[in-house]
Amino acid sequence: MGSSRGEFMISKRIACIGAGYVGGPTMAVIAMKCPQYKVNVVDVSEARIKAWQTDNLPIFEPGLLDVVRAARGRNLFFSTEISAAIRESEVIFVSVNTPTKTFGEGAGKAADLQYWEKVAREILRESGSSKIVVEKSTLPVKTAQTMENILNANGKKVHFEVISNPEFLAEGTAVKDLLEPDRVLIGSRETPQGFAARQEIVDIYANWVPKDRILTSNVWSAELSKLVANAFLAQRISSINSISALCEKTDASVQEVARAVGMDSRIGSRFLNASVGFGGSCFKKDILNLVYICESYGLQEAARYWESVLAMNEFQETRFVRTIIREMFNTIVGKRIALFGFAFKADTSDTRESPSIYVARKLLEERAFVAVTDPKALDNARIDLAGYKENLDFVEDPYEAAKGAHAVAIMTEWAMYRSLDWENIYRSMEKPAFLFDGRNVLNHEQLYNLGFNVYPLGRPPLKHF
Numbered sequence: 458m459g460s461s462r463g464e465f466m467i468s469k470r471i472a473c474i475g476a477g478y479v480g481g482p483t484m485a486v487i488a489m490k491c492p493q494y495k496v497n498v499v500d501v502s503e504a505r506i507k508a509w510q511t512d513n514l515p516i517f518e519p520g521l522l523d524v525v526r527a528a529r530g531r532n533l534f535f536s537t538e539i540s541a542a543i544r545e546s547e548v549i550f551v552s553v554n555t556p557t558k559t560f561g562e563g564a565g566k567a568a569d570l571q572y573w574e575k576v577a578r579e580i581l582r583e584s585g586s587s588k589i590v591v592e593k594s595t596l597p598v599k600t601a602q603t604m605e606n607i608l609n610a611n612g613k614k615v616h617f618e619v620i621s622n623p624e625f626l627a628e629g630t631a632v633k634d635l636l637e638p639d640r641v642l643i644g645s646r647e648t649p650q651g652f653a654a655r656q657e658i659v660d661i662y663a664n665w666v667p668k669d670r671i672l673t674s675n676v677w678s679a680e681l682s683k684l685v686a687n688a689f690l691a692q693r694i695s696s697i698n699s700i701s702a703l704c705e706k707t708d709a710s711v712q713e714v715a716r717a718v719g720m721d722s723r724i725g726s727r728f729l730n731a732s733v734g735f736g737g738s739c740f741k742k743d744i745l746n747l748v749y750i751c752e753s754y755g756l757q758e759a760a761r762y763w764e765s766v767l768a769m770n771e772f773q774e775t776r777f778v779r780t781i782i783r784e785m786f787n788t789i790v791g792k793r794i795a796l797f798g799f800a801f802k803a804d805t806s807d808t809r810e811s812p813s814i815y816v817a818r819k820l821l822e823e824r825a826f827v828a829v830t831d832p833k834a835l836d837n838a839r840i841d842l843a844g845y846k847e848n849l850d851f852v853e854d855p856y857e858a859a860k861g862a863h864a865v866a867i868m869t870e871w872a873m874y875r876s877l878d879w880e881n882i883y884r885s886m887e888k889p890a891f892l893f894d895g896r897n898v899l900n901h902e903q904l905y906n907l908g909f910n911v912y913p914l915g916r917p918p919l920k921h922f
């Protein structure tokens with residue numbers, strides 16, 4: 458079987474519906490690693506697809522352009538021809554967005570599955586042969602059941618096997634995470650057809666992922682594991698953030714505490730950096746989803762437990778703004794405050810659920826003048842703050858952003874902020890000059906010696922008065 462494409466025989470045709478942060482990089486890596494497969498990435502958004510066809514990719518991700526260029530036009534194709542891609546593929550990954558529902562039953566908590574269901578119906582309509590449908594989006598446990606019900610309630614003689622293959626990549630490190638994953642999880646029905654479909658997906662990843670890192674499970678465990686992994690990661694951040702508040706009251710240092718705690722091999726050192734709060738498109742959405750699922754099974758105590766992880770995150774954001782206002786003599790009206798960083802983390806242009814959005818809004822409501830700077834995320838920042846017309850400036854150059862400012866607040870841990878000429882920045886600012894380090898990335902003693910009043914997270918402030 459298979460047809461010839463240049464020097465390779467095409468042995469599998471893969472489609473991916475949804476060319477976003479997950480679909481694009483995931484498929485680019487599969488195509489690069491597997492020249493024997495033809496990979497079609499499709500999306501309803503023409504703008505996104507056009508961008509994938511150029512070197513100005515729609516998302517910023519270190520190393521991604523090289524991966525795309527290695528396969529694009531060879532066995533990796535981006536298009537809006539969704540129907541054609543469905544028809545010609547044996548395996549269809551679905552990586553559309555699954556945001557929190559904003560209306561009706563479960564509003565504010567449950568996952569909004571309308572995009573998913575639309576895709577399922579499109580797959581059903583266009584398919585003339587049996588296919589494996591792979592859930593790449595993060596979905597509530599038991600979604601595969603619904604999908605199977607929709608897909609297999611057809612008069613056609615085609616069968617759909619639904620596989621759960623959740624994605625664990627983090628933004629900013631997507632390429633590395635895909636090339637060297639901690640694990641790949643593939644869940645299927647435990648039937649002969651389910652096992653066969655599972656093996657097909659295992660075979661794709663086995664082209665570059667060591668066998669002992671490819672985990673298989675039943676489909677429900679795979680769906681649930683994805684929500685739980687994000688919930689556990691977020692819970693660690695909320696745990697250390699709660700301790701940062703206590704450290705500020707007790708002269709302890711949250712970094713020293715995190716180090717001491719994290720050196721216990723049972724606890725581990727990662728994801729223990731106190732911050733102004735976690736952001737990103739998924740932690741909040743997936744925890745809300747978990748809470749909703751617990752509630753719908755009558756597990757109120759489990760729901761409240763996970764809800765508290767989000768409450769702690771909100772507390773941390775609110776606390777950060779309150780500290781700014783209180784320490785700047787209880788008024789920031791008319792004061793220029795420079796926000797260094799708007800992306801929800803370093804090395805991405807993504808600002809979804811970024812704590813910077815909340816902080817900027819609160820400062821503007823207090824009638825401060827907010828200058829936003831970020832090396833990659835200014836376009837998104839402009840969209841996020843589109844409702845605010847006054848007292849707001851977007852500046853490429855951090856030195857310009859800080860000029861004449863009363864305060865600088867570090868919001869994103871961009872490496873470049875560590876190597877800025879802080880003496881120069883201090884000179885250009887109003888005095889007393891304040892520095893609020895929402896990521897604990899700067900050398901606080903050095904800044905204090907330059908004249909700044911420094912407010913680290915989870916450590917008593919270093920101030921000159």
Ligand code: NAD
Pocket residue numbers: 474475476477478479480499500501502505539552553554555572575576593594595596624625626627628738739
């Ligand atoms: P995204 O919004 O960047 O991309 C989703 C894409 O799907 C969009 O381009 C949209 O136009 C397209 N789409 C929506 N409906 C469509 C339809 N009917 N037909 C064709 N295209 C359609 O989202 P994302 O960040 O890539 O996330 C996708 C899923 O992966 C979500 O469930 C998310 O929870 C999960 N996830 C995301 C990350 C991450 O780092 N962003 C990591 C792991 C898992």
Ligand code: UGA
Pocket residue numbers: 595624625626627628629687690694727728729730731732733734735736737738739740801802803
């Ligand atoms: C997260 C998970 O790490 C991925 O495994 C998962 O696939 C993904 O969500 C998803 O499902 O979307 P991501 O949101 O891209 O990835 O980035 P993270 O590195 O997890 O950071 C999330 C937020 O937590 C960021 O705002 C980051 O600054 C913050 N964070 C992280 C901290 O405040 N402290 C830490 O110690 C670590």
